[in-house]
Amino acid sequence: MIGKSYFLLLLLQAGLAQEWKVHTPGEVMVHKGSCAQIPCHYTYPSHLTNQPRIGIWFNNENGETSSTAFHSKDHSHELARFRHRTWLSGDLKDGDCSLIIKDITLEDAGPYYFRIEFDNVNSYNYFPVTRLQVSAFHSKDHNHELPRLHNRTRLSGNLKDGNCSLIITNIRREDAGPYFFRVEFENGPSFNYYPATQLHVSNFTDKPMIVPEEIIAGKQVNLSCTFNTTCIRVTPVLTWDTHGSVSNTVTQHGVTLTYTSVLSLTPSLRHQGQTLTCKVSYPTFSSEETLTLTVQYSPRNLSITSPAVIKASSINIIEGKSAVIICSVESFPASNLTWRRLNVIMNRTSSNNELWLEISSITCMEMGDYQCVAENEHGIMEGSLTIVVECRDFREWKAGFLAAGITLSIGLSGFFIYKCVRKMRTTGRDHSAHTKNVSRNTPGEQSDRSREGRMMKQETKARRCTHEYQGITSENCESQKRKVEEMKTNHHINANQDNDIYANWNFQEEAVYGNI
Numbered sequence: 001m002i003g004k005s006y007f008l009l010l011l012l013q014a015g016l017a018q019e020w021k022v023h024t025p026g027e028v029m030v031h032k033g034s035c036a037q038i039p040c041h042y043t044y045p046s047h048l049t050n051q052p053r054i055g056i057w058f059n060n061e062n063g064e065t066s067s068t069a070f071h072s073k074d075h076s077h078e079l080a081r082f083r084h085r086t087w088l089s090g091d092l093k094d095g096d097c098s099l100i101i102k103d104i105t106l107e108d109a110g111p112y113y114f115r116i117e118f119d120n121v122n123s124y125n126y127f128p129v130t131r132l133q134v135s136a137f138h139s140k141d142h143n144h145e146l147p148r149l150h151n152r153t154r155l156s157g158n159l160k161d162g163n164c165s166l167i168i169t170n171i172r173r174e175d176a177g178p179y180f181f182r183v184e185f186e187n188g189p190s191f192n193y194y195p196a197t198q199l200h201v202s203n204f205t206d207k208p209m210i211v212p213e214e215i216i217a218g219k220q221v222n223l224s225c226t227f228n229t230t231c232i233r234v235t236p237v238l239t240w241d242t243h244g245s246v247s248n249t250v251t252q253h254g255v256t257l258t259y260t261s262v263l264s265l266t267p268s269l270r271h272q273g274q275t276l277t278c279k280v281s282y283p284t285f286s287s288e289e290t291l292t293l294t295v296q297y298s299p300r301n302l303s304i305t306s307p308a309v310i311k312a313s314s315i316n317i318i319e320g321k322s323a324v325i326i327c328s329v330e331s332f333p334a335s336n337l338t339w340r341r342l343n344v345i346m347n348r349t350s351s352n353n354e355l356w357l358e359i360s361s362i363t364c365m366e367m368g369d370y371q372c373v374a375e376n377e378h379g380i381m382e383g384s385l386t387i388v389v390e391c392r393d394f395r396e397w398k399a400g401f402l403a404a405g406i407t408l409s410i411g412l413s414g415f416f417i418y419k420c421v422r423k424m425r426t427t428g429r430d431h432s433a434h435t436k437n438v439s440r441n442t443p444g445e446q447s448d449r450s451r452e453g454r455m456m457k458q459e460t461k462a463r464r465c466t467h468e469y470q471g472i473t474s475e476n477c478e479s480q481k482r483k484v485e486e487m488k489t490n491h492h493i494n495a496n497q498d499n500d501i502y503a504n505w506n507f508q509e510e511a512v513y514g515n516i
Contacts, residue, residue: 019045020124020126023040024038026130030134030135031135032106032135033103033105037089037100037101038100040098040126042095043095044118044122051119055114055115056077057070057113057114061111067079069112070086070099086101097116133196134146154166164183170234171201173201177198178196180192180195180197205287208226208227208280210225210276210291212291214296218267221267223262223263224261224262226260227280234283236259237281238259239278241277243265244263245263248262272293275293278291300329301330302329302381304327304385305328306323306324317362317388319364320361321361322358322360323366324358325387326357329353329374329381331353331374331376333351335351336348336349337373338355339371341369363389366387368386369384370384370386371383372385
């Protein structure tokens with residue numbers, strides 16, 4: 001019983017479905033600015049004959065209700081661009097659903113379908129859709145073309161050869177939409193070729209292409225910017241944002257035109273990291289391509305550093321300590337660095353602009369000059385550093401000499417102090433003894449001894465003066481001799497007198513006035 005009920009339901013639905021029908025053309029061709037009519041006749045179940053109804057036309061093919069072109073009950077549901085431009089040519093009660101659109105625009109092109117609504121249950125969408133085509137190109141009379149497409153469309157070939165390819169120049173957003181081809185023979189048949197071709201217009205995304213080249217500082221380079229197009233009548237303009245010598249050429253391969261602009265410049269290090277832009281321009285749009293410059297150059301600014309203090313390109317290291325020296329350089333591509341001493345490689349690295357050299361427990365044998373060599377494909381650069389090692393033996397000898405010097409100084413100081421003290425004591429004892437002897441002698445004896453000593457002293461000085469000095473100094477010696485004679489004469493005159501200061505004076509070597 002359930003199976004029979006299900007079968008009867010299917011038959012009932014099939015019968016009802018057969019009553020919902022529509023007759024519309026698949027397409028309607030119209031010129032921009034004219035009036036278009038989409039013929040439409042529909043049928044519906046007979047039990048709805050006396051029911052009120054609403055007729056709606058939609059400008060889409062997927063059943064969306066947001067693109068309403070016409071609403072028989074409430075025009076506020078219509079899209080703004082259709083308002084006051086659409087109406088029905090007949091009466092819905094008579095099954096006439098034909099739509100009229102006046103002042104056709106290119107935006108009006110596209111699919112249309114009709115919908116009938118009796119109530120919430122009895123409503124129906126009539127398919128297939130009708131495609132409204134707005135003519136864009138007319139091979140015989142260009143007056144039939146849309147004004148916005150006038151002078152922008154042409155055929156690329158000959159219709160007699162079966163070539164109906166269409167070219168549209170200076171594409172605009174409003175050019176988007178479906179396009180189909182129609183052929184009309186004079187006094188003969190006409191035919192519309194389907195399916196239509198949908199033209200999508202997006203932002204201009206075609207960009208010129210900069211051909212990368214190796215850029216070396218100080219060496220001239222030619223950079224090429226190319227752009228391909230199939231539009232023959234409109235010529236793009238290629239420009240650079242950098243000053244330099246520019247040459248432009250154009251070549252054609254089939255239907256493709258290739259525009260090329262070559263920029264010649266001599267880069268330097270100041271160009272490193274800068275951008276270079278090639279721009280293609282049309283009358284209504286443009287696009288550009290940017291290249292970041294990477295300039296290659298030989299090693300430069302080589303520097304040698306160390307944790308130790310560097311003075312006059314050398315460092316001092318105590319024997320047994322570790323020595324660390326660092327070599328760094330600027331270059332692109334990165335340099336190969338090498339540390340060497342006496343042409344012997346101590347350390348090396350590849351494609352790295354920094355290299356360390358560490359010598360653990362350095363010895364005096366490792367003292368000397370160390371060279372750092374930086375090299376890449378564009379050049380070479382060297383630097384050097386001297387390592388001075390303070391050897392342990394030298395430091396020990398230095399400390400020994402210092403201790404010996406201090407000891408010797410102390411010893412000599414004590415010796416001289418001892419001699420001076422001893423001499424002073426001896427001089428004091430001799431003077432005391434001599435004083436006692438003088439007190440025991442008679443005045444005559446004292447006078448004789450004094451006289452004899454004084455004369456011997458003066459004679460000795462006179463002989464020594466004559467022997468050691470010559471010239472003008474000999475006059476002084478003669479004067480000295482005369483003084484001796486005078487002293488002798490005075491002594492004889494004043495002998496044994498108490499007021500003779502020479503008579504009783506002791507002229508020994510230690511006497512204070514012995515050399516007067």
